[in-house]
Amino acid sequence: MPPRRSHKKSRAGCKRCKARKIKCDEVHPRCGNCVKHGVACDFEHPEVIADLQAAQAAAQTPSTPAETVNFGSPIVPPSGAAAAGVAQLCRSLPAPNISQTTAPGHRLLELRLMHQYTAMTCKTFTFTAPVTEEIWKITVPNLAFSGSQHLADSILAVAALHLRSITPNDKELVRASHAYMAASLAEYSAALTKGINHTNAESLFLTSALIAFQSTATRVFMKDEGFSIGAGQNANGDPKQPAQQPGCYAIPFSWFHSFQGVKAITAASWQYLRASPVVTQVINSQAVLQLDFRTGPETFFGHLLEGLEDELATMSREPAPEMPSGGLPNPIPPSEQQNRKAASPELISATRQAYQHSIAVLNWAHKIPHKGAPLAFPATVSKRFIELLEERRPRALAILASFFALLKSLDGIWWLQGMARREVLGVVSLFNSDFFGPDAYRKWWPHLEWAMRIALYDHDGRGPIPAEVWGSDWYAEEAALAEGQEHGNYFGHIELLSQMGSAVQSIPSVPEYAAMMAGYQR
Template identity: 55%
Template structure:
């Protein structure tokens, strides 16, 4: 018998590798296994030692981890938290007083200018491929604002100022107006939320939350112009996490006030005007973005506990399913649904800059290339994809190849992206959309779920119900 080959046993490995009973390369400040899977390592973060599982923590059986992923009817998505009013304030870190008082001639002229621009031009840019929603934003929303909803009036003036600022980027009066009116919106909006949502203010709060989300998204185009955001240029690319937080805020309003919104002649048409959100969560089809889930089980294995593993798996699977759906009908505005439908867990993984979450986000921004003609999305695909790619090492053989599609799309020059580059035939888009819109209304689905969960008391649990169902999409 040949002599047994000696080997060096790892005795100083990181806590996570020991818990998983795998060999640690003991590289500092972050071991190879932790770096590969984008998780924290106690070599670089000694403070996480107590949070990591012990070496005796058993790994859950594979069948238990995957048994609930068979069909959409069995999915229980991670809960999305409520958005407190204080969380909205950082959008404008230095709230200013209004640039001109409403009693002055200059103040009146500014408000008239902003209101006129909103009702004639800006309102048409808030809805994509939806004449019904466009009429509501043009006619109904201003009328509702005139009934005493000051925060809604300030919100539409803020959005109008931002649009005018896009046309005249060096107009400092518009810069101050955009920031000041939104700061006023956030203050009054937060105060109203603290007093409670009721039948009389539910519609106004919903519309204001939607305008706040729009403002948060559109403000990104001015990142390099605002002196307050110079940090982004000096410290490198900063993820647009405020986009997700603001759209999750809209979802919070829907969840907590659906008993009144279900009968709204304003909110329901906005919801129903969007394409049906039809997701394949079975994982059995070879969808376009399925490669983003390759190796998922290995990454999930590195999460701290079985509950976290379950949430991570679901968060990734659902995010990729939304990408696959939006990839087929991009011109309808479907990619925007991604911001509100992803789970809290997915946002947490973005905040931790996990490679898989970043690659999914890059593909999402690639989808926005189709909406590059919309003023508040112009240049977003190229800027954000290139920013995310800068966070990766070109020699990374695992993730660099998965970034090639968003890179090709973001850098493509031309109005129509060929099917062989996009990966889908846009000629079939209309047929797909018509078929999707025949699958049933989103409102009826929310109604059913609200009855099932009417006994829930906490906001996080209630919001779990609407992780799929957002104000921007219908569900089958």
Template identity: 50%
Template sequence: MPPRRSHKKSRAGCRRCKARKIKCDEIHPRCGNCTKHGVACDFEHPSFVDALVPVDTPRPTTSTSNCDSPSTSTLPPTPSVDSSTPLPLYRNPEPLPLTSNTKSSRMMELKLLHHYTTITCETLAISSPVSEKIWRDTVPNLAFTGANFLADALLAVSALHLRSHTPQDQELIRASHSYMASTLSEYGASLSKGITESNAEALFLTAALIAFQSTASRIFTRDDSGDLKERSDGYALPLSWFHSFQGVKAVVASSWQWLRHSGIVVPIIESQPALNLDLSGDNLNFFGHLLAGVEDEIVGYDDDPASQVLTRQAYQHAVAVLDWAHKIPHTGAPLVFLATVSRRFVELLEIRRPRALAILASYFGLLKVLDSVWWLRGVARREVMGIVSLFDPDDEEWWPRLQWPLRIALYESDNIPPDIWGADWAVEKALLDQASQNGGFVSHIELLSQMFSAMQNMPQTMPDALDVIAYQNAINRSRALDRQMLLENETHSSH
């Protein structure tokens, strides 16, 4: 028998290659695999790659759900969250230097700041000239007052915007990752110290920019549905979008006592169309078919009555938001979906319940009309095709319900005729005017603020009133805040 052929194992390979279980060529300062894929290598920046490694968290045993890569889903701790609410935990990333050349670093910052104030700031708001002015003038001025994490967030988003034009620019890639890593580190540290009147505005704006970054980063993770065939792990749901946008909501819920008087935050919030949801289930709405058979599903999957209630509410509320946004998508209303769905709905996505996936596909179909926005470009097609790939074409129950998002996502332009879209654009302005008469987004938050206090006096045996509230998750966070404050008061009194 001939001797066995010797094989040299890669024992000093980079952590990314080890995680992917592939052979590393161990070339410094950047191995061949990381160079090929245009990603960071810990040979080059050890602290940065180590910072982006997620802490081990339990995954659902009933699912093979995949989250985004750590570079797009690393989020700071969310303020004042109920301990029973699971959230992804990541090590706080450390900022990495852009370059050893101080002059080059300064020139990069000037380039990014100029691009932000002249171009990027105009792309963050949708159909809101007032918000555009705030993002262009007021926000940078606030960042210059000492809110370093806000300044870094501006530069990170600006770098990502520039990178959308030149995806292979290594300097922009490093700048985007570096400034966002610095943002997350300082932002997380500030949240851990507590939100105050002096930092509430900066934290809100930073949370919004983190949400923008999380969304826009998705365009660099894969090119189109064709790339999915080359991925051994299949399609990965963009769960980081939900976590980042709900992080914005959490900051608002935790600091509304100060934000309600802000000349910066209130105009941004008020520029959003007022929620006008029909949660009764009595009317025939466009996405009502997504709720067909929901009772049988709930009984079949969940034995616990409390869990059944949460699941039913999660589906009903998500579909109600779809129906509302479907009528006024050009206003940016579909983006509200990410912040308003309940934590239970996100959990249903994580375990890949077919109904939750079908609802998500319809949501991404709504984003087709916003395809001209750079950080949403191609989202509808890419995500709808990815979700559809998780279904069997012979599935007679769910395949017909995917036809609308498929038809919309594959439409050749974002100017979709009303007969294909399923809504009359002529009534869009009338609906907006009617909603504004009932109060804007700030009015909704004010109402919720009053309900937060009232709910604390309700006995636990009373019927759950959350099915009539748009912000299920925000209310949970508010309850945790109130419990914490009550505990602190009791502790203080005892002393």
């Protein structure tokens, strides 16, 4: 029997391999075991060592009582570019008992974020409804302290984003905003899976609102995105023509998913929320929807419906495109075309209603944009309208450009600053690209001109844009709407929908934030 080969025992392995008592290959910047399991390695991010040690210590001690909350999940930096790794890592680390295992630096960070939230950030949610400031400043943190981990992490995530807008090069804040957002989404999703009841309906509603703020604010920090059609296909699905290259403007669908999520949570838990004085006050602080469904040119955005019936007639002769995950249309297999044609009357009707409703919301928001009315657009448009955006329908994109232009009225708010200019220019760039062909820009420019003019207007967000530029006098329109209001408050609208049985019956899954978070500026 040959003698055993000598070997040198190493103590230079990564912390995870040591904790698991397995051999580490000591490859930098990430060892093979960490790569295999898709988790962070302290070779790549030495600053996570303290958190890993804390997590290990927590795993060896009794878990935190269910009735108490660790205010904020452990801070861990993202692993690689994929934010899914962030979420996975946040879920994999046990939350330590804050009084025993959390490092002093971590506690100071959370104190800094909590101070930022109560002193500054909460006020930026209530710029149109100061009456709710005490709710966001005092009541919401108290609910988090009482045991709502997803609400606690959402508070810290939004505060970290706000501070990042002030000091964008602070790497600690970058890591904090990543980690707390991933943790809040994971906890929120888990809570929804367990079900909504009278004990968690309030906190789930408030968390959904904070997630909507997060999804909006993160757009400020994202690098320019791109979307590609897929290997070997062009916009028409022809494999013989070159595919569109990445680098084109990407629609921020996370906006719509998150704001629609607030609507879905409200509808699904209304039997509990209607008895909550906190939620009632938040809902009633919103501007009341007063929609005018006239489709003629007498309304400000009525021109966006020109030629709609001709477009619908064309759609009735063609099956609707099937949407892949990348968001660009693929051809429908012949076996499915007959089924699509059979459903076309319903699809045509839903398309018409989606366009008409979206225009009605734009017309209402255009009159009182300073009251935060434009933010109702992503929350109230129909699912069919979002599908039309996913199909890259020119009319839907022209409507989207007008919505983003309305945000110019809110340019003084940190989480909306510069949004109108960036997004309008991005949408219009699609019309001037090869995707729609050479005639699209010329055909749709009359419907895009107002949005471009507003997006490029030099406005600091303080006071109204002149009526001759905007197209209406904000305060005169506000007075007229208040005088003619006949439908009570926003609470009454939801109550009516609930009684009619029109409320959403199921909660959509939490939006996929991986691509969004991967685009953050580091």
